[in-house]
Amino acid sequence: MSTAQTTSSGTAVSPHPGPPRSDLRSALVDTSSVGLALFPLGLALGILVVHSQLAWWWAPVFAGLVYAGSLEFLLIGLVTAATPLAQVALTAFLVNFRHVFYALSFPLHRVRGRWAKGYATFALTDEAYALTTGPSARRWSGRRILWLQVLCQGYWVAGATAGAAGAALIPVQLDGLDFALTALFIVLAVDGYRANRDIPVPVIALVCALIARFLLPGQMLPVALGLFLAALLIRRVRAGKVVPGHA
Template sequence: MNSAPGGTLPRPVPPPTPAAETNACDTNATETNAAETNAAETNAAAPTARNDLAAALRDSSSVGLGLFPLGIAFGVLVVHAGLSWWWATAFTALVYAGSLEFLLIGLVVAVAPLAQIALTALLVNFRHVFYALSFPLHRVGGRFGRAYSTFAMTDEAYALTTGRQARSWSGRRIIWLQVLCQFYWVAGATAGALFGALVPARLVGLDFALTALFVVLAVDAYRARRDVPTPALALVCALAARFLFPGQMLLAATALFTAGLLARRALTRHRTPAPKESARA
């Protein structure tokens, strides 16, 4: 037989095996499925954000009915105290501390020292230290989101986000809820300050909106849990603080209520028998 130059014949290239073709098809199918999954997740992100906003709007609607008129009352008080209207917007947007803002009106008008203002803020808002123990901040993502959520952790936001119905809420839903609550407050205060001259200075009952708001929140909490001892304990602590510490009722009532809850939990745990260990085989 004649041989090719070099003494050897070139080896023919084997045709692709069915297994190689199958692997190539599987790889292409996997890449296609991954691309479709990423596209589906991207398309679903916007509706999810809209759903969180719509849900937060529903969750905060009852709170808004109390915050907006209370904000109007605050704005009216600001302009009637002799301050410019923009002070109401600045207080509600930058301080955002509810009852402290009402106290700040008199402190600012009297040009109180910063040390007195700082001490007042500490005493009035010290309850937020206890709020932080159970507020679902771990669900909120991002440094900016957590920073704002901490800043906007008001009584109303805490009451709504720590209930049993809020255990499945996402971080975006919590953020939207807090944004809407602050929007109601800022919008009401700005409107009250702008049109404060049209409102009588001795308008009676407008400041009761805050009390009515917390009554509604308490009723909703009772309907969700049907726990009679907790609201009864809160009422007893409020009455005791009213007569024993009239100058610092809110702080005293919060401290008494917290101590009562801790004592109740300790007694309940002591009375509840420990589960028996299963017998070893």
């Protein structure tokens, strides 16, 4: 005898639907493509740590405690040059200042618990932000978001540790190694554009980058970010003044 039930519209519905996918399994699927980029980037970090004459264990320390992507690559040079702590702090502030704006739309309110919120804040990287703020992520649970961040850091730490361990077998000069992180950011930007096809945003970003490149090439990153932020704020204000039906 069939156990299917029938709704008022005559549609048969199974009374025992399949079990929902666990948050961990969902996070594994969510991070599969990003993990393919984070692990080799971690390898690059580990290799650079050892080839910069630092002990191999600095690689998992940077990846586990600093966990700031591009800053970690810069930090290798700062540490080997015995850079003053104040200059290191200023560099970290300038490089990671964009995370302040990530926090404005990151779904931290879905994460439950003080320790969980603390880790979610610590592990808010470019990759985690890109994955958790897209249209498909609006219904994700806090546990799924946390697992996603744990997995992303796991790929990074594992790659850095493996890279440091095998650095002695790899030649010092690896062409293109320094472009790996830039390539990942390009992929994230392309994915962001596909999710929200707002053509003016990448055009504005390109113009700001070119202006900063030619005016202040030595300070291109902070200048370009500042110009881009100002342009987005102006665009937002102008859009808010448009009267519906009179654009």
